[in-house]
Amino acid sequence: MKKRKQFRGSQTPTPSPSPIPLDTNDLAPECIRVDKVYDWVFFANKYENKNFIPDEACRAAVSAALAAGQRVEVQTAPVNPADVSVSGSIIENGNPGKVLIVWTVPVDVTILINGVAECSFTVRTQFTDEIMLCVPVGITNDNLNIRATQVIATSGGVLMGPDPFGPMIPLKVVLCKDVQVEYPVKLEVLAKFCFPRPNNIPVPEERLQCDLSLLEFPRQCPGLFPVANCECQATALARNEDTIATFGSGGTADEVTGLSTLRAEICQECSLADSTWSYSFTDTEVGPTPAPTATGFQPDFSFTFDPSSIDRVTCGDDALTAVGEGIRYFDGAPEQLFYELQIFDAPTEGFRLILRNTANVVIFDSGVVDALVEFGECETFADLLGDLDD
Template identity: 25%
Template sequence: MPKLLREQYVRLPKVYDWVLVTSYSRLRLPVPEPFRPSLHAALRNGQPLSVQCLPPDHPCSCQPVSCRLLPQLRQATYLADSQPMPLSIARFVIEATLSVLFFATGDLLFELPVPLALDEHVALSLPPPLDHTNITYRIAAAECRPNPALLPHTGAVELDVFACLEILVEAPVVLEVMGRMCTPRPDSIPVPARKLPLDCSPFRLPPHCRRLH
């Protein structure tokens, strides 16, 4: 008897919004007083200076990084095709510590930890009764670009910091679909023959173990 299609109900997570946000900040990092003598000595000796900045997700960086969603959501309205659409404004705070390394002629002079805080407001589709507990997020990527052009003149380096934040709004829903109940398939796929090992010679006893007849 054929299995007829009928209404079925499935429960699965529904995605209401999915956003990638790029957060950016430019910092000016003055070299602290204890490290200035070695920096000035390298400049007097004509050594080429270079700066490297390790973002928080770099495998060589052991500095902590965190991303927090503040639970207070602000409600707003956005016009889409002349139709008002409710939105929720969520505030995310990214806190990290960057590792900035200073080199002279390829040799490490010193390393500075730099605290960083990025504040980002994001508009999300969050229809009632959803709230901040339906929002998941993660830092998808991070990048830190140092600019040492000002270092010989001001003793400071500029840092351009980027962070990519992935945000997902989801909640479980029950959907009605047309389907039919199914059963497991029969075991009809043949199993390939097992390959024998390369050394298939018969077992032989060592000479001193052979029996004398």
């Protein structure tokens, strides 16, 4: 391994940093009276239908304009989701059960002939959905909380229709829908933030029956909702910490002295989605004027690295390891790499970053670098179930 001579110079002192606090999301027992969410789906559908012009004079004017070859246009006004009427009916209770939802969407329409408004009116379009939800015995229609979150209405123009109804207006309506099943209960719960699942349960032809009459409250749907969380969490903060890094591997590797800066928050609130980090390395062996060597000028190994994904986090004793992909900006050029970030608080607080290329060859190893580290275990449902089995 080649060792390079370090250029020494004055350094500007920096304020002592403080550690990044952990946003804990540990599970703790609480007795509460709440509307328990038994299921929650979010999905969207597109509907198309044709509607007649309700005003007789407008129908006649549009028919005459079409016959004369004039330009006839249809404009639709934005629809407020709060104006959408919706009703839900449980067809079959079960785990899952079948629910029928009827949507009524009012769309304000204006017809223009050669760019001039001829008439305006409201078209009420109605659509239905059959979806599968967790609706065990004890859940009624009153426990369905259904709403439209966004409505997009468009028209492709006026179509000629059969007499005596006259021209028809084709409408396309896109509905974004939020459907929840709620039931008021008193619970001792272990809670954290949760998110909806996709509407991915097919509607079966045969009815599913679940006898839950002996239960005080309807059962939850295991395996569907909610999702698991991280088993540990950590933060790390390093600002211009001394680093002896290795660039490359094998006999051609370079050992470079520099400074590392890292800010990492992994599994904040015990959720993998609440994870972010960034890293930069500053080569301190390169002075203001590059020094000539036997093979040319001394290179500057400084770079920054930003992750594009955090695929997996594994936990150990007083440490965690995050792996994924990211982009290294070396001399201004981006390069896609795989990373392994280790954060630990014993026996000393610090981190280690390893970067590999697409051939799985190590091209950078920071070694162990000092950092301010906060590490904590996440109390999960699996931990609690394990304690019950002991």
